[in-house]
Amino acid sequence: MIRLIACAGASLLACTHSPRAPAADDPAPAPRVGASADAPAITVTHVAGPVHMIEGRGGNIGVSVGADGKLMIDDQFAPLAPAIEQAIDRLGDGPLRLLVNTHFHGDHTGGNPIFGKRALIVAHDNVRKRLAAPQPRGDAVQPAMAPEGLPVVTFAESVTLHFNGEPIRVIHLPHGHTDGDSIVYFTGSHVIHMGDHYFNGRFPFIDLAAGGDVVQYTANVAKVIEMLPPDAKVIPGHGPLSDVAGLRAFHAMLVATTAAIRAQMQQGKRPDQIVLDPKWASWGQGFVPTDRWIATVYESLQRSAAQ
Numbered sequence: 001m002i003r004l005i006a007c008a009g010a011s012l013l014a015c016t017h018s019p020r021a022p023a024a025d026d027p028a029p030a031p032r033v034g035a036s037a038d039a040p041a042i043t044v045t046h047v048a049g050p051v052h053m054i055e056g057r058g059g060n061i062g063v064s065v066g067a068d069g070k071l072m073i074d075d076q077f078a079p080l081a082p083a084i085e086q087a088i089d090r091l092g093d094g095p096l097r098l099l100v101n102t103h104f105h106g107d108h109t110g111g112n113p114i115f116g117k118r119a120l121i122v123a124h125d126n127v128r129k130r131l132a133a134p135q136p137r138g139d140a141v142q143p144a145m146a147p148e149g150l151p152v153v154t155f156a157e158s159v160t161l162h163f164n165g166e167p168i169r170v171i172h173l174p175h176g177h178t179d180g181d182s183i184v185y186f187t188g189s190h191v192i193h194m195g196d197h198y199f200n201g202r203f204p205f206i207d208l209a210a211g212g213d214v215v216q217y218t219a220n221v222a223k224v225i226e227m228l229p230p231d232a233k234v235i236p237g238h239g240p241l242s243d244v245a246g247l248r249a250f251h252a253m254l255v256a257t258t259a260a261i262r263a264q265m266q267q268g269k270r271p272d273q274i275v276l277d278p279k280w281a282s283w284g285q286g287f288v289p290t291d292r293w294i295a296t297v298y299e300s301l302q303r304s305a306a307q
Contacts, residue, residue: 043055059105075099101127121152128150168186175213181196203284212300
């Protein structure tokens with residue numbers, strides 16, 4: 001039996017409280033599923049309790065496997081679906097029943113039309129709105145999602161999924177990475193999937209055109225840190241499996257680099273004149289290089305000042 005309980009209006013901390021003890025499992029990698037030109041090797045890691053993480057190409061996937069079947073968080077790109085399905089099938093019997101989208105970007109929702117034929121899709125209201133219409137993506141356009149890939153259950157603030165022996169809190173974080181982000185907290189296993197509110201060891205991509213905001217993003221991460229027990233496992237949207245210490249380091253980077261960019265803006269410097277402490281250089285080796293991160297923060301702070 002699946003029950004959906006809306007927590008609209010509840011505080012972040014109150015909505016995620018759980019009296020259950022944390023699982024003692026340590027992450028353990030599983031074998032990699034074969035790759036092709038379109039579908040790179042898929043790596044499955046046991047995180048804790050019934051929760052696993054799947055890495056391929058695109059956003060990290062979370063999967064809960066148990067007596068109620070399978071719950072999936074995000075689904076990467078459509079060409080990877082066969083390899084992802086194979087990886088999920090190897091985790092155990094039982095049907096895929098629920099799919100949660102953390103936000104609308106194609107590297108997290110591209111497989112929706114495929115997995116949506118098997119599972120009920122759950123997401124924030126704005127995820128369905130954006131998937132249902134073409135969305136500009138730089139110089140390109142992300143086309144509207146096929147009807148079978150659209151979320152069927154949407155919410156404004158939060159929803160609780162009672163599945164595989166634990167309450168799973170899906171909580172909206174406002175105007176962070178986009179205007180439709182959610183985190184997913186497995187309260188019994190003490191595992192959280194951060195969506196793209198966490199790029200482990202990298203500068204994050206913040207989609208300003210889709211309602212993202214650097215300052216609010218940073219505040220959202222701080223709120224999540226406050227609610228987590230110290231031994232929680234953290235699945236980032238991108239990068240390797242992490243923990244609360246890693247999430248704190250990410251937040252410290254956000255605070256320090258934003259402060260440095262703001263200070264240099266106040267000195268009249270343009271983005272191409274702003275420099276960051278060399279200790280942050282390694283954070284620019286991912287999808288968002290240092291100059292792009294500076295430009296993102298600069299533009300976001302300018303927008304906030306103009307409001």
